Amino acid sequence: MEDFDQQLHKYSSTARLFGLACNTPQEQLIKMVKQLLGERFTKNLFKMILEMNDDQQRQLLQRLEGMKLEDGQIDRRGHSRKPCLIGVSYSVGSRQFKSFILDISAFGVFIETRDFLAVGKEVSMNFTLPNNKAPFQLSGEIVWSGTHGIGVRFKYLTQYQLEMIRSFSEKLEDVYEIVS
Secondary structure (H helix, E strand, O other): OHHHHHHHHHHHHHHHHHHHHHHOOHHHHHHHHHHHHHHHHHHHHHHHHHHOOHHHHHHHHHHHHHOOEEOOEEOOOOOOOEEEEEEEEEEEOOEEEEEEEEEEOOOEEEEEOOOOOOOOOEEEEEEOOOOOOOOEEEEEEEEEEOOOEEEEEEEOOOHHHHHHHHHHHHOOOOOOOOOO
């Protein structure tokens, strides 16, 4: 039971870190990473690139070459992602997995996994949103894959599924005041 509690705490911390990273302006994140790494920033960036396998390097190259620069700024996503911790069962080909969705939007999800899964592969997912009792059975495509997880873009959403996911992903957290 202790291992389960430790793993749950790890996933909770990871989800909170992803949430904070997602909601922190990019400029602040870059400054923070540069401060943490100091003179080692470029060295660590190059080290990360060298540690990537060929597929990961090609994916990074494609993403960097595909970014649009406007006024010196990288074009960012036009939709909001919501940090979360939602259990998901999914399959890629004949392989079955269980993990957690760490962020979600009306366009896709980030699934935590240490398994390398190739970009372009189809994913079948089954998960339940907190605001909906019925499980979602969705398909998607892996649009990026990294050492900590995969980015999956949804395919074939019904209007109802789109509305439920959008409702969940765009809803602000309720904040309650504790009165003693």
